[in-house]
Each structure stands twice: as C-alpha cells, then as structure tokens.
Amino acid sequence: MESVIEVRGLNKSYKLPSETIDVLKDVNLAVEKDRIYFIKGLSGSGKSTLLRILGAIDTDYSGEIFFDGKNIKKLNKREISLMRQKMIGFVFQDFHLLGKLSALENVVLPALFADRHYKSIRERAQWLLGRLGLEGVASHSVNKLSRGEKQRVAFARALINSPSVVLCDEPTASLDEKNTQILFDLVGELRAEKPFTLIVVVHAVKLKPDYIVRVQDKKVEVTCEV
Numbered sequence: 001m002e003s004v005i006e007v008r009g010l011n012k013s014y015k016l017p018s019e020t021i022d023v024l025k026d027v028n029l030a031v032e033k034d035r036i037y038f039i040k041g042l043s044g045s046g047k048s049t050l051l052r053i054l055g056a057i058d059t060d061y062s063g064e065i066f067f068d069g070k071n072i073k074k075l076n077k078r079e080i081s082l083m084r085q086k087m088i089g090f091v092f093q094d095f096h097l098l099g100k101l102s103a104l105e106n107v108v109l110p111a112l113f114a115d116r117h118y119k120s121i122r123e124r125a126q127w128l129l130g131r132l133g134l135e136g137v138a139s140h141s142v143n144k145l146s147r148g149e150k151q152r153v154a155f156a157r158a159l160i161n162s163p164s165v166v167l168c169d170e171p172t173a174s175l176d177e178k179n180t181q182i183l184f185d186l187v188g189e190l191r192a193e194k195p196f197t198l199i200v201v202v203h204a205v206k207l208k209p210d211y212i213v214r215v216q217d218k219k220v221e222v223t224c225e226v
C-alpha cells in the first residue's frame with residue numbers, strides 16, 4: 001500500500017530554559033493513502049505534537065518525514081507552504097482562526113493564497129458552511145461566534161482546497177452529538193466523491209477508523225481496527 005506520509009526515527013523535544021521535555025522518541029509510522037487514522041492517548045502524551053509534525057506545521061524535530069515521497073527537511077519554507085496549501089488541511093485544537101474576519105472570509109482565505117478563481121472559492125466556502133449549519137453566521141466576525149461554531153468554521157477552512165490529507169485535532173470537542181454527526185456525514189460524503197487521508201485526534205466519535213495510532217510513553221503504536 002502506498003504511503004502518503006512516512007515517519008522515520010522521529011524524536012521531538014521541547015527545550016525550555018530550565019529543562020528539555022522529550023515528547024516523542026524514535027517514532028516510525030507509515031500513513032497509507034486515503035485511509036482513516038485515529039490518534040489516541042492521554043492528555044499531554046503528545047498527540048497534538050505528532051499531528052503538527054505530520055501536517056508539516058512543526059518542522060523542528062530530528063528524524064525524517066516524507067510527504068508524498070518528499071523529505072520535508074529538504075524543502076525550503078516556500079516549498080513547504082506550497083505543499084501545505086495544495087495537499088494539507090489542518091484543524092488546530094485551538095482553531096487559529098482570524099478573529100476579526102468573518103466566518104466566510106476565514107474559510108475563503110487559504111484558497112485565495114492557492115490562486116483559485118474567487119467565485120468558485122466563495123461558492124464552495126458558502127456550501128461548506130451551509131452543510132455545517134453555519135449559513136446564518138457566515139458574515140459574522142469569528143470573535144462573536146460560539147466555540148462550537150468556531151470549530152466548524154475551522155473544519156470548513158481545512159476542506160476548502162480539497163486537500164489529499166486532512167489532519168484534525170479533536171475536531172468535535174466543542175460539538176453536540178447532532179453537529180458531530182453532521183460533520184462526519186460531510187466527511188463521508190466528500191471522501192466518497194474524492195478520497196482523502198484523514199488523521200484525527202479523537203476521544204470518542206462514531207466514525208470507524210482503519211487504524212488507531214496510540215501515543216504512549218513517547219512511543220507510537222499502530223493497530224488495525226478492521
């Protein structure tokens with residue numbers, strides 16, 4: 001099976017003035033194309049750290065990560081950001097939305113950088129927001145939205161460029177059961193149209209993964225769910 005992301009001998013530490021925190025040690029992982037992965041583990045075990053590295057958001061680590069066969073360490077900043085625009089959708093645990101912009105503007109923004117036709121971007125953004133039950137707040141500034149609404153805006157933004165890999169850090173943590181279902185129904189529908197790899201840090205959702213990635217004691221272990 002073709003790997004879309006391959007991790008070899010990954011070590012990640014955070015260096016603080018007083019100490020160094022080792023979070024991941026000698027992690028090896030092959031992420032197969034178009035599969036669904038759940039990342040699980042205790043709070044503080046390193047799930048978000050791993051996700052940011054897999055999404056090429058954090059490149060400060062030792063070891064090697066290959067994305068679509070390309071060694072991320074060998075790419076310059078511009079090449080990494082182009083790759084992220086084209087291939088990666090990322091939902092941060094704390095959303096990272098631009099608070100003063102509207103929901104719609106936040107969703108549209110990554111597509112503007114990708115140099116696409118504005119009318120079609122706007123239509124897709126409106127469609128995504130509508131599917132997530134946000135048509136009524138599309139023009140509201142993000143600062144005014146509830147946490148659950150922000151979470152859905154962040155999700156729509158991650159999908160705007162139809163990425164081949166979508167990484168989500170607890171995308172349903174602020175959602176009720178109905179909106180969680182709506183979000184995963186949308187994921188199912190989009191994946192049926194055009195498959196993509198989905199990597200989700202998750203506690204409990206109804207979607208069935210192909211693999212579980214467990215982060216524990218600085219190590220990563222992959223198990224098959226099927």
Ligand SMILES: Nc1ncnc2c1ncn2[C@@H]1O[C@H](COP(=O)(O)OP(=O)(O)OP(=O)(O)O)[C@@H](O)[C@H]1O
Nearest residue numbers: 014021023041042043044045046047048049050093
């Ligand atoms: N920027 C940072 N600087 C220093 N330490 C950090 C930083 N980010 C994370 N850490 C530390 O790294 C460890 C792993 O953090 P991480 O956020 O990856 O955990 P997590 O599994 O996502 O936790 P949670 O389930 O609570 O979101 C924690 O001990 C955390 O304190």
Ligand SMILES: [Mg+2]
Nearest residue numbers: 047048093169
């Ligand atoms: Mg986290």
